[in-house]
Amino acid sequence: MNSKPKTIIFIIFIITVLAFLIYISPRQTSTPPTDNPAGNKAAIIDHLSISQPNQIFVDNATAILEEAGYEVYYFGGEEVTVNFYRNLPSQGFSLIVFRVHSTGESTVENVTLDWIVFFTSEQYSNLKYLPEQYNAELVWVRFAQEDSPKYFGITPRFVQNRINGDFDETAIIMMGCDGLKYYSMAEAFERRGAKVYMGWTGPIMADHTDTATIHLLKHLLLERATIAEAVIETRKEVGSDPIFDSQIMFYPITATQYTIPKPSKQE
Secondary structure, three states: OOOOHHHHHHHHHHHHHHHHEEEEOOOOOOOOOOOOOOOOOEEEHEEEEHHOOOHHHHHHHHHHHHHOOOOEEEEOOOOOOOOHHHHHHHHHHHEEEEOOOOEEEEOOOEEEOOOEEEEEEEEEOOOOOOOHHOOOOOOEOOOOOOOOOOEEEEEEEHHOOOOOOOOOOOEEEEOOOOOOOHHHHHHHHHHHOEEEEEEEEOOOHHHHHHHHHHHHHHHHHHOOHHHHHHHHHEEEEEEEEOOOOOOEEEEOHHHHHOOOOOOOOOO
């Protein structure tokens, strides 16, 4: 029996399925909307509110941002989904504080990668976001507990390829573990328009990063310190993580003398 017709039919079937998956996948828009012409919006993305809430940190950070002139938007853990990250640039934030679980211990098909992965609160399914999973833009992550469910995590490829729009010289403060263990995520944000990315060189305790971030915000926004000055002063005041010895750093090096602009008032 000739198997050639069956082979052709199978190939056509595969092509049709792939075309359908690409069609239904959320796609990047070339001209994203923005409602932030004055550059005075700041976001606190508090994924840790689910497992390690700290309302004192949220209140103090909000107070500093508002004193500096920002309109502050708070997002709790349940809001931090795949599509939340996808649409983040279109909301026009000029400063984003990521109080988000993250890891530098990522693998794809048992291959260890030098990628930083941000957690979402969206439980993992091998039937969702298939093109993104195929391209390693989304991977599964879980907490250290053995019984932890799997969640979707976004990789640097997701930031580079899947987000809607670009960041307009946004300042990024990444509070989670391993944020600058590698430069991969920082580079992805920079390629998409972020001006500076600050994060930790390794694992970090929640209470330590909360304390350090308050100091960092005060130096950056109230004292008008440069990025390098703010990071150095924060290191002096709070030190490295007492358990993991992680240090706060920034990227790129060209941001050394950069001072975050004062928010403009909307007319």
